[in-house]
Amino acid sequence: MEKIIEENKQGNALVLEQKEGNTKKLFIESYGCQMNFSDSEIVASILANEGFNTTQNLEEADLVLVNTCSIRDKAEQTVRKRLEKYNAVKKINPGMKVGVLGCMAERLKSQFLEEEKIVDMVVGPDAYKDLPNLLKEVEEGRDAINVILSKEETYGDIAPVRLNSNGVTAFVSITRGCDNMCTFCVVPFTRGRERSREPQSIMEEIKDLWNKGFKEITLLGQNVDSYLWYGGGLKKDYAKASEMQKATAVDFAQLLDMVATTYPKMRFRFSTSNPQDMHLEVIEVMAKHHNICKYIHLPVQSGSTRILKEMNRQHTREEYLTLVDNIYRIIPEISLSQDMIAGFPTETEEDHQDTLSLMEHCKYDFGFMFAYSERPGTLAARKLEDDIPDAVKNRRLTEIINLQQSMALKRTERFVGQVVEVLVEKTSKRSDAHWSGRNSQNTTVVFPKGNYKPGDFVNVLTSDCTTSTLIGEAIGYSQMQ
Ligand code: SAH
Ligand code: F3S
Secondary structure, three states, X not given: OEEEEEEOOOOOEEEXXXXXXXXXXXXXXXXXXXXXXXXHHHHHHHHHOOOEEEOOOHHHOOEEEEEEOXXXXXXXXXXXXXXXXXXXXXXXXXXXXXXXXHHHHHHHOHHHHHHOOOOOEEEOOOOHHHHHHHHHHHHOOOOEEEOOOOOOOOOOOOOOOOOOEOOOEEEEEOEEOOOOOOOOOOHHHHHOOOEEOOHHHHHHHHXXXXXXXXXXXXXXXXXXXXOEEOOOOEHHHHHHOOHHHHHOOEEHHHHHHHHHXXXXXXXXXXEOOOHHHOOHHHHHHHXXXXXXXXXXXXXXXXXXXXXXXXXXXXXXXXXXXXXXXXXXXXXXXXXXXXXXXXXOOOOOHHHHHHHHHXXXXXXXXXXXXXXXXXXXXXXXXXXXXXXXXXXXXXHHHHHHHHHHHHHHHHHHHOOOOOEEEEEEEEEOOOOOOEEEEEOOOOOEEEEEOOOOOOOOEEEEEEEEEOOOEEEEEEXXXXXXX
């Protein structure tokens, strides 16, 4: 692979990996969760062996791939709009082929080929290794589709081509799929059953990133705390594993301990944690290692035990609060974030108040908040009427967002006047003279550039903040440098 450094709009270095001799051009874009962005890097790697280098320019693409999200109706509408754009481009670039990847491909299957004339190829999240065959069909003028979900596929043997990389931070996927069957969620249908990736291949990918100068890795999965390697296969089949397999199994706490111990000068994050699977062992491993960031994304969706039950979340309000209290006890400096859904079917004003009071208790630093969007085929869609009027959903959502905003400001203010450790990522969006990076708690920090560069670990004395950004001055390299 040849490394090409370009500049993006903010003047930040963008590292592009291109294979010499490749002549065809791939334009690939991703919507939705981080896993989609990570999957697109696997797809780019598979296609690099088929003669494709990536391009940032849609008009010159031989192949356009869009990695799609189905989580809410709005996410699907965004993709439909992009397809209209491709349609317009096809008029000036008639040879261009279009493929749809990811969750919408899996959800809509051949319906996509019928509904959207622009689409030549539909490929589900477990079928990317079949892309070379599918492309051949497309090149011969036929539509192509593979939406088979797998029990085994983790793409552990594929070295991703880093796309739009800052050369400092990267994602490494450790599990695929989800077994939780939350009643509102389309993911178990689009990404299949849960399986974990072999620790050895995770370690190799991290080693490769370290050798290329990366300084921060985010371990990815729909439910990372449920990670369990026992020789391959689905998580749900663990009970059938041999005694030998069970004795040598690796869980998430062990994996985290292993990566943090092996690479003490690299910082680690992980996402997403599901409260029912987040055990104290993981929190203790986090507390033990300076290089595991003190930030947990811990979606809860609702503060009402009754609604949690309707959502098939496997814990009560009280169990969640106990977990949060334990986290603060073991790691007082932790930052937490939530996902919340406003207006789930049957949600009363009292349930909504329970959500607000739970938020106040948990003091979240960040939040990702949504109005309930009914997804076809999910248990909630089949069993529960989407009975909360939009106006009520939106009013509750606004109350949740406003509370989060005011809490976030207080949480960010707690760092003002303190020294925080920042990994420099890029030039600040607001000022060319400032670097931007994050502290361990995931808060953005900006400071005058001085002689520092992206990839440096810097101690910054903060003097001011906005809701989500700390402002300060560098006072030297930190212990991680
Ligand atoms: N475990 C996953 C969750 C994926 S979905 C992860 O890795 O993040 C991300 C968030 O989208 C969920 O936590 C939930 O808050 C929201 N969401 C999922 N389905 C939804 C729906 N039908 N309507 C509104 N929000 C939804
Ligand atoms: Fe979706 Fe629940 Fe899994 S939100 S991704 S089914 S943990």
